[in-house]
Amino acid sequence: MRLHKEGQVIMTIATLITGILIAAIWALLGTSIVWLSIFLALIPLVFLILVVQFFRVPNRKIAGNSSEVICPADGKVVVIERVFEPEFIQEECIQISIFMSPLNVHANYAPIAGRVVYTKHHQGSYLVAWHPKSSTENERSTLVLETESKKHVLVRQIAGAVARRICFYARQDYEYKKGEEFGFIKFGSRVDVFLPLDAKIQVSIGQKVKNREDILAII
Secondary structure (H helix, E strand, O other), X not given: OEEOHHHHHHHHHHHHHHHHHHHHHHHHHOOOOHHHHHHHHHXXXXXXXXXXXXXXXXXXXXXXXXXXXEOOXXXXXXXXXXXXXXXXXXXXXXXXXXXXXXXXXXXXXXXOOEEEEEEEEEOOEOOOOOOOOHHHXXXXXXXXXXXXXXXXXXXXXXXXXXXXXXXXXXXXXOEEOOOOEXXXXXXXXXXXXXXXXXXXXXXXXOOEEOOOOOEEEEO
């Protein structure tokens, strides 16, 4: 496991604040009330642990063959439905949405190998990530990969009520390997994947999935 580069500044600040608070607690209480000193010192320490675990990136083996679409994010499957995708695909497809809580790993990965044929970042609002309109009204970034068989897979990072920054690394014409990182969302949000109608879905509503390890669909 490693810690993500996007958390370097936040983790440094959190570590400094934690150290200052613990030092202040022991300076004020010392050993006069040991149990209270330990209890109060644990509060900033737990906060630091939560911040560090948010930016964790576990080592995982990339699952599936070239036709199998892997999960681009950790989280819970909250949507599987047939929709019209208006931004790029401009036809009906299957949408699968994965909601990421603050406790999930928040790095995002290419669900399949392919060339980047479209990218765009949209400014927007910050509705809760499970809101039906969050996919079209929230701040979001869109990535479209074209596979060797000329199929298009659209992946959309969506900011939520808590998430206030989408980190998006994709660039036009870049050839992504399956499971290669393309972005990161800070503090809880959602990732939508749009697949061809003939895709064979391998997940179900309510299922908890892991990025790179679980198969989302076969196309």
